[in-house]
Amino acid sequence: MGLLTSSISITRYKVNGELQTPIKESIYNGLRKNLIQDIDKQPIDRVVGWTSFENPYIPDFQEESLFFGSHIIFSLRIDKKTLPTKLIKKFVAIETAKLLKQSGREFLSANEKKTIKDEVIDRLNQGIPATPNIYDVIWAYEEKSLWFLSNLKAANEELETLFLKSFDLTILRLFPYTGAYFMKTLSDSEKDLLTNLSPTQFSE
Amino acid sequence: MIDMAAAYNRYKFLGYEFLTWLWYTLELETEKLTDADHNEIDLKIGNRLVLENRTHNNIESIIIKGDDPGLEEGLLALKKGAFVTEIELVLQEGDFQWHFSIKGESLNINGIKTPATGPVERNDDIEGAVLEKIFLLEKPISLLDTLYEKFIKAKISPDWNQDTAHKIQKWIKA
Numbered sequence: 609m610g611l612l613t614s615s616i617s618i619t620r621y622k623v624n625g626e627l628q629t630p631i632k633e634s635i636y637n638g639l640r641k642n643l644i645q646d647i648d649k650q651p652i653d654r655v656v657g658w659t660s661f662e663n664p665y666i667p668d669f670q671e672e673s674l675f676f677g678s679h680i681i682f683s684l685r686i687d688k689k690t691l692p693t694k695l696i697k698k699f700v701a702i703e704t705a706k707l708l709k710q711s712g713r714e715f716l717s718a719n720e721k722k723t724i725k726d727e728v729i730d731r732l733n734q735g736i737p738a739t740p741n742i743y744d745v746i747w748a749y750e751e752k753s754l755w756f757l758s759n760l761k762a763a764n765e766e767l768e769t770l771f772l773k774s775f776d777l778t779i780l781r782l783f784p785y786t787g788a789y790f791m792k793t794l795s796d797s798e799k800d801l802l803t804n805l806s807p808t809q810f811s812e
Numbered sequence: 813m814i815d816m817a818a819a820y821n822r823y824k825f826l827g828y829e830f831l832t833w834l835w836y837t838l839e840l841e842t843e844k845l846t847d848a849d850h851n852e853i854d855l856k857i858g859n860r861l862v863l864e865n866r867t868h869n870n871i872e873s874i875i876i877k878g879d880d881p882g883l884e885e886g887l888l889a890l891k892k893g894a895f896v897t898e899i900e901l902v903l904q905e906g907d908f909q910w911h912f913s914i915k916g917e918s919l920n921i922n923g924i925k926t927p928a929t930g931p932v933e934r935n936d937d938i939e940g941a942v943l944e945k946i947f948l949l950e951k952p953i954s955l956l957d958t959l960y961e962k963f964i965k966a967k968i969s970p971d972w973n974q975d976t977a978h979k980i981q982k983w984i985k986a
Contacts, residue, residue, distance in 0.1 A: 611945055612932065617922040618953070662938060676942045746946065755949075759920045780816065783918045784830070785823035787957075788964045801968040803814065807825040808977045810832060810984055811893045 610744040610757045619764055621754040621779040622790050623747070631749065635680060638774035639669050644685045648737045651730035655738070656766050658774070659685040664742045680747040684767050687738035691729065699728040754779055827916035830963045831896035836980045848958045858900030858911055861886050865894035890984045903952055912952045919960070924952060
């Protein structure tokens with residue numbers, strides 16, 4: 609539960625659009641549709657999906673663990689298997705030697721080398737568990753505001769993609785331009801001024 | 813609205829200028845430091861300030877850190893054309909304290925340390941702790957929004973060059 613840790617980093621988003629009613633149903637469906645899948649004992653090396661905030665390792669979306677006051681809280685989980693390069697190298701060398709002996713040849717083609725490497729990676733991936741990374745999402749639906757508890761670029765990109773896929777809503781990252789553009793107090797003419805701004809040189 | 817990726821790069825300078833404006837305001841115009849309800853706030857620069865100088869085709873980073881760091885070197889860097897890229901702030905409200913850093917490029921807030929929430933000993937405690945934590949996190953975020961709005965209003969004002977920018981230039985030069 610990243611939200612309850614002592615040091616937190618936040619990337620803020622504006623949520624564009626509205627969910628189909630009933631809203632709770634749309635949220636449950638969106639989350640369940642892209643629930644994190646278990647890839648242990650499988651050749652897949654990476655998976656991204658939603659998980660529950662309170663129980664991220666055994667995801668189960670219950671109303672009491674998803675809705676907190678006016679906030680919807682869940683987590684993005686990215687599971688990844690990392691194989692040591694030296695391990696891949698070792699098994700590729702073993703398999704290459706085996707194939708050369710069987711075929712009586714001295715060299716393998718580029719295609720054969722690639723096939724061996726892919727097979728080795730798939731086999732090794734089946735033998736190691738994926739490491740989970742969990743990032744909490746706090747969505748204030750009425751305010752169209754979303755906090756993502758990570759500043760990591762790759763995690764933010766995964767969030768943007770999965771959110772659109774799950775809820776059919778785009779989320780716009782708030783950075784200096786968008787943070788100003790979406791200010792409620794900025795008129796259309798002020799937005800034009802904003803777009804035409806240029807840097808000021810403070811030093812001489 | 814313009815393309816998002818292009819906007820991110822083109823308007824990074826707004827974030828850098830905001831942090832420079834914020835530092836100037838913390839030094840010389842503290843009366844402008846009010847929250848969304850116009851209450852005065854107690855905000856100070858924390859233990860870390862990062863500046864970057866991109867003149868002469870090189871990127872030079874100046875990192876000032878430590879307990880109660882002297883900021884003279886930072887001012888000297890500003891004088892040489894650097895801009896503030898990251899600032900750590902401390903917000904004090906009565907006995908409560910928030911520490912957080914703002915990155916100019918993204919306006920992301922990093923390393924937010926809020927006052928402690930109640931302990932979570934049973935499952936029933938989680939909801940209360942979560943709501944309390946969100947409430948505590950809203951404090952620096954809402955403050956950042958209020959201050960950024962003040963900066964943007966000043967930046968788009970026709971008086972920017974003669975008024976705010978001029979005052980910051982004078983402060984840097986002094």
